[in-house]
Amino acid sequence: MNITVAGIGMTKFGELWAASPRWLASEAVHRAIEDSGMEKKSIQGLFVANMLSGMLGMQGHLGALFAEELGLSGVPAYTVEGACASGGLAIHAGMMSILSGQYDTVLVLGVEKMTDHKPELVSSALMGAGSNEERLTGATFPGLYAMLARSHMEKYGTTEKQLAAVSVKNHFHASFNPLAQFTHPITIDTVLKSSCVADPLKLLDCSPVTDGAAAVILTKKVMRASSGVQIIASQIATDTLGLSGRKSLTELAATKIAAKKAFQQAGVEINDIDCAEVHDCFTIAEILAIEDIGFGNKGEVGPRMEKGVYTLGTAARVVVNSSGGLKGCGHPIGATGVKQIVEITNQLRGACGKRQVKNAKCGLAHNVGGTGATAVVHILKK
């Protein structure tokens, strides 16, 4: 498996009140096409990642909609959905379509417009990623992840301060990312003193509501050296939709399975990974991700997070969420998994400026749907 990332593009992430989904998509795709140096007519397929357009805007059929909007009418196109993992899943669908031999070059577009809708409707729609039981009992994602946090704290002694350290790191990284939603650094104290959302998670333990789009052009063609980043593994795994069906509340089995298969497929080891974008929808989610992928043993990651082991500019073996992650860069649902590929590609190209991970040669992207019912792992190298 060797698919070249030919072009990448993304919009500013944030509360973009004036931007329509069409504008966001066009902007991200325009940048990706320009970046690739390819002509638009090279694109033979379009995979759109989105979760909320149907639920909140009653607009489905986004494949054809964006094909038309982007001047690609005629081109095969469809929507891929798996809640917050939609972006990673669409990258996977694009990869498979090229590996099949039927498509040479495809465009993957992740897009979400969240601020057009009332917050309580957005919360309700996001629960569309959860189980019936969870929805009917009034659970929300902060509450569900709070249960995961509490379990982790009880089993491994993880502290609220350690959770806060995830947020501090990701805001620090985001301060070097001009496209991030939050570009101001914060302190442990700020996180701990922010309003409680679902104990032990506070406001600054939670990723924000974000508008944004990201686009990636994948090809089997040999590209010029400057953009010679390749995806060398693409794996999906699933788990029960609701937490009640899980064997453990201190790990996400889907992440473990997808990561293990991805390392096997790529033929690389955990120590080969220089930078990783992981799914930190809540601070506890990043600790779980780092453990379940294998960048740290269970219970060790909290203390290491506080020591700055995954932070840019330290002697980090692997820098986690250099983009700012979902917490700092923002989390426009369908766009997130695609943006992760954009960031890792930029890192492997050495194009990340102040947030560049030195000598980054191999990177990993990890995208989760719901509370871990879907996990997608990609490994990239230059």
Next chain:
Amino acid sequence: MNITVAGIGMTKFGELWAASPRWLASEAVHRAIEDSGMEKKSIQGLFVANMLSGMLGMQGHLGALFAEELGLSGVPAYTVEGACASGGLAIHAGMMSILSGQYDTVLVLGVEKMTDHKPELVSSALMGAGSNEERLTGATFPGLYAMLARSHMEKYGTTEKQLAAVSVKNHFHASFNPLAQFTHPITIDTVLKSSCVADPLKLLDCSPVTDGAAAVILTKKVMRASSGVQIIASQIATDTLGLSGRKSLTELAATKIAAKKAFQQAGVEINDIDCAEVHDCFTIAEILAIEDIGFGNKGEVGPRMEKGVYTLGTAARVVVNSSGGLKGCGHPIGATGVKQIVEITNQLRGACGKRQVKNAKCGLAHNVGGTGATAVVHILKK
């Protein structure tokens, strides 16, 4: 491209008030697995086709949901959506995943539960397949297809009686299909006298609101001879979302492109096709499909329809919609494209009983989203 259809299954289509989406899915998949003679653990990927669950039921993330429900937790799974073409698109996604080399055997599940929701909400949600302009002006699909019908009548002299003949044929075919929604034959007169929905389309020119599920197991493994049906072409094309952007209102360009590419890919000719399932959401849609695929010239198909040229038991070169089509068998949106593959497979196996097309060796399935913004064409042979 040679992917074996290893197993097929579908539920009864109809107003299944007592059936939940989970029950429908389980029933169709159970039948497909039993039909394949394979073990469930052979399934390495799940592709779910659905349009309305998010919009009407606020439940997304159906890949993981149905993986769990079907006892396949862990298996890679996601939702594929492209309005009424979702089923055909999911078959395509499954095909590509196998051809990529990463998956040997996958399950494609199409499922839709429409009667749980108020009819006016269903109408509104279905317009999620159309363009902004169409939605904002209050257009509905019967109205849009009525415009296509009117254009065809003006340009080619197609008559209301010829349109009615499509419905009569499909009800006649459905009368031999115990899983069809409508198993009673009707007459031209019944159609012409039914209530006007959107002139010139009457109630019996329109496909119904339907609950149902269909499942197909695809594999690259060599199967026993009895189920040796293969898919030899899988092509998608798109067009503008709304009718206002089209060059012509008397053809669907996406169908023409997808069909042309599919014939090239399969290496078969139009005359090789013995049976076809085409997307007759409205009677005019079947006439357009037959013309645009190439089973008849523009303007000739209406008169030929009245003569019974596409009807079972006549000297038909190609029997169209032996299942009863969307009109007679029913149209549970996400399930329709998958059901078409079930029907063609049954025809090529010679397992269709009273509705068997004699010596059927090669078949075609044609699935449309919206008013032709997406078209998917598959060609199968035994």
